[in-house]
Amino acid sequence: MAQATISAAERLVLDVAHPVRETIDRVGSKWSVEVLLAVSAGPVRFTELERSIEGVSRRMLTLVLRGLERDGLITRTVHPTVPPRVEYAATDIARELREPLIALATWARRHRGAICAARTAYETRCTPVAS
Numbered sequence: 589m590a591q592a593t594i595s596a597a598e599r600l601v602l603d604v605a606h607p608v609r610e611t612i613d614r615v616g617s618k619w620s621v622e623v624l625l626a627v628s629a630g631p632v633r634f635t636e637l638e639r640s641i642e643g644v645s646r647r648m649l650t651l652v653l654r655g656l657e658r659d660g661l662i663t664r665t666v667h668p669t670v671p672p673r674v675e676y677a678a679t680d681i682a683r684e685l686r687e688p689l690i691a692l693a694t695w696a697r698r699h700r701g702a703i704c705a706a707r708t709a710y711e712t713r714c715t716p717v718a719s
Contacts, residue, residue, distance in 0.1 A: 614659055619644050619652045621689055624678065627662055628686040631675040656682075 614620060622641045626632055632640075638649055653676060656662040661682040667673040678686075 614655065615661070615685060615689075617652070619648060620656060621693075623649070623652055623656060623676075624661065624682055624685055625689055625693075627676050628678040628683050631665070631677040633673065633675055637676065661685075 615624065619641065622644070623637060626637055626640055634649070634653075637653075638644065638646060641649065644652075653662065653664070657664050657676075660679055662676050662678055665675045665677070667675070
């Protein structure tokens, strides 16, 4: 049985694809984008984030914050007050994402109508007709 051979260029693409996909999955998830944009303007408390991100549950917000902190994209600071005050802030690497995320959001708003129209046309074209 012959083995498939992979060219050096294909190997490079495969070697690069995994970390890129992993990073995009982290910063491109539904809630991560909103959290990163919110914290990139300055430190934000949990309750402020919860109020500003429509539809996110407390549990989901906690999981997203933990993941972003684990990946070095945000910092969590606990202030020794009663009750404790916790703030989240973007790290330098996360602040680098602000412009690209805003550009992506602007692009999405600008092309949303065209994308919706294309979906409708596709579904009309590809939906089987019941007989």
